[in-house]
Each structure stands twice: as C-alpha cells, then as structure tokens.
Amino acid sequence: MRSRADSSLAERKRQLVADELRDAALMLLATKGFDVVTVDDIVAAAGMSRRTFFRYFASKEDVVVRFLADMSVDVITELAARPPAEPPSVALRHALWVPLAACNDHPEHSERARVVVRLILDTPALHARWLESQIQWRAELATELASRCGLDPHTDPYPRMAAGMALLALDTVLQQWQPGDDEQRLTELTDRAFAVVAPALDAPTTSPDAG
C-alpha cells in the first residue's frame, strides 16, 4: 500500500502539465500580446487539448494573474510572524518584501517575473484581474492587522485602509520596476514607497468616538 506515494506521483504529474501549460502561455502572451493569442494557440504550443487548459486554469487571465496572486499566502504568513511590537509600517514593509526577495533570489525567474508584471500592467483586462485579486489580499492583511492592533475591522476603517496603503506601495514599486534593476534598486523603491505611507500607517489611532 503506497497510496500516499501514488497521490504524490499523480500530484507531480498534474504539476508537470500545469507548468507546461503555464510556460507555453506566458511565453506566447508576453511576446505577442494578451489579446492576439488565443487559447487554441496556447494549447497547440503545449501539445494538449483545449479542454485540458480549462481544467488547470479558470481562464486565460488566470494563467497570468495566478503568478502574482499566489504570493499572498507568503505575505500574510510573514506579517503574522513579525514581532508584535514592530510598528505597522515596518511589519508591512517586511511582509510585502517577501515576494520581491523571492524574485531576487532566483535571477532566472526574476526576469520572467518582471515580464509578467509588465504584461499585467500593460493589459487592461489583466490589470483589472490583478486589482481584483488584491481585494482578497487586502481583506486578509486587514484581518491580520486588526488582530495585531486589537481593533475591530468592522467598525474601524484603519485595518482595511492600512492594508490598502501597503498594497498601494507594492503597486507603485511594481510600476517603477525597470529592466536591469537589481536588488539594491528594488530595495530603494520599496523604502521610498513605504516612506510615503508610513506617517499614516504609524499614526496614533483616531478616537473611535469621532465616528
């Protein structure tokens, strides 16, 4: 009986197919543009059937956006792991740095990540989906922040807005991400972006009786 090993094998096979599909898709989409490449083109390049594509990805947009959306768990985990005494601006800066650091750790992946970011920012449909996935991040970050600060996320706007400001900083960094930027430059951009929102993130909480 090796049912666990079997499931692992099946899992790896699935992962292999998903990777093949994703690689073919990203290559075509990034080089030719999102709108002109059809799903038929992608599956032809990957040597699979059209139906299989939609078994692995919910939509054409999903292939691209999942790349960034998957980072959310790491970010939340990191935020939860930051020392409670740390001011919100510092904790959030470290949490959102995690995916950026992951890019830098794998230079061969970094290039593709940057290309995907460019593709998303330049394609309205993808940009919209990316922002939509940020809504989920924001809710999760807000929940974590609320428990950190002992606030009620339903009555106090701070947690949600603090999360929104952190994601705004991330967005700003990504939009300024240029080809050839090294880790040094990325750190710089991140620091500057968080410096802008820090006064609001670390401000003493507004008196709740005002609202």
Add this chain to the structure above:
Amino acid sequence: MRSRADSSLAERKRQLVADELRDAALMLLATKGFDVVTVDDIVAAAGMSRRTFFRYFASKEDVVVRFLADMSVDVITELAARPPAEPPSVALRHALWVPLAACNDHPEHSERARVVVRLILDTPALHARWLESQIQWRAELATELASRCGLDPHTDPYPRMAAGMALLALDTVLQQWQPGDDEQRLTELTDRAFAVVAPALDAPTTSPDAG
C-alpha cells in the same frame, strides 16, 4: 440651415435610447444578479436589438461601471479649483466629496446609486472594472497633485500614492455605505476615512535625494 439643432435632436434621440438601455439593464442586473442576466434579456426588456446594445455600450460591464466612471471629470475639476494653499488631504477630501454630494442632492437618484455601488462591490468582474477605471482617475489626480505641489510625477512617488490614498478612502466609504444612510452619515464616513490617510497626505515631502 439648422444643422446644430439637427445634431442636437439626433443627440437627444441617441441619449434617449442609451437611457432606455441603461435603465433596463440596471433594473435587471440589480434585481437578478450580474451573471444570470444575459444581454439578450436586457435588449428584450428594452425592446431593441442585441446589436444596438453594443453600439451604445462597449460591454455588459460597461453599462454599470460607466455610472461611476463618469464622475471622474467632476472630481478633477474640483481639485483644480481648490485653493492652492489648502493641504492635500483637505483638497482631496473636497474633490472626492463632489460625486457623493451629487447623490445626496437627488434622493431619487441616490437610491439607485447605492444599489449600483452594491452591485459593483458584490460582483467580482464589476469590481475589477471599477478598480481599473480608478487607475485612470489616479493618473489624472496624480498629475493635478503634482502640479499643485510642484513635484515631478515621474521621479517622486508622492503624487501617485497620494491619489491612490484618496481613492482608497473613497472605496472605504462606498464599502461602508448602508441603506438608509443620510448625508450626515456619509460625511461622517468620509471624514473618518480621510482622517486615516491625512498624516501621509500632509506629511512633509521626503527628501528626493534618497532615491
């Protein structure tokens, strides 16, 4: 020769058709949900052809989102009209209040506006489009802010992020907008949201030599 009057007549006829389509669409979408209502349902209710719908609206999403997106010009105009000495948080708060005030001025429209906002926030595809249209707002607000503050929007992240924070405040207000809220309540929500971001909006500019 009354070519101007003619064009005005044609214009009004077009407006009439567009209104008919929009009303039928909003009623169906708001009551039954965005996904279950097809364009065929809408044009059947409006008594027009499917093709005509797409001559007036770029997409099914467009009917709903245009409602909010059209407000952007008023906001930018108001921001440009605010006294230059006014701190950014105050100027932005007044600018973004314009569309909210417009809702309050027409109670019969206010109800529909709230329903549309609810529909957008509750429908992922619409929420994504709404955020996408906010990108345009943000760019325009950033340009206006940059000229107000004498900053270069390309090198300094402040204008873009300040605009983003203002829109974040608007988003927060809309999400907390409940049935039965009067102008008083809306003012309250707006004040609280802007109070959160104000420390960052009005902070002394970061030294540009840091980046």
Add this chain to the structure above:
DNA sequence: GCAACTGGTGACACCGAGTGTCAAGGAATA
C-alpha cells in the same frame, strides 16, 4: 416631387472564451 446622401437599426454570420458531457485510455488495486 424625386434622386442621392446620411445615420441609426436589425438580421445574420462569425470568432473566441468558457462549460457540460461522454467515451476512451492508463495506472493502481483486488
């Protein structure tokens, strides 16, 4: 009054995204 022109409309065909269904194949199990 009649012909040409214009702009809006409906009908139709078409494409691409996405889904439901079913039969076939391949690997693990009894």
Add this chain to the structure above:
DNA sequence: TATTCCTTGACACTCGGTGTCACCAGTTGC
C-alpha cells in the same frame, strides 16, 4: 485478469462581442 479511479480528448453548446450588409427615416440638392 477484472475493476476502479483519474485524466484526457472530442464534441456540442451558451454567451459576450464584432463585422457586414441591407433597410428605413429624415435631409439635401435638383
């Protein structure tokens, strides 16, 4: 070897969105 489970491909279908063409109304020019 027979059975079961999972994946896949093939096919048909819905729906959003577009291009095209013929039709009709109101206008312009003779």
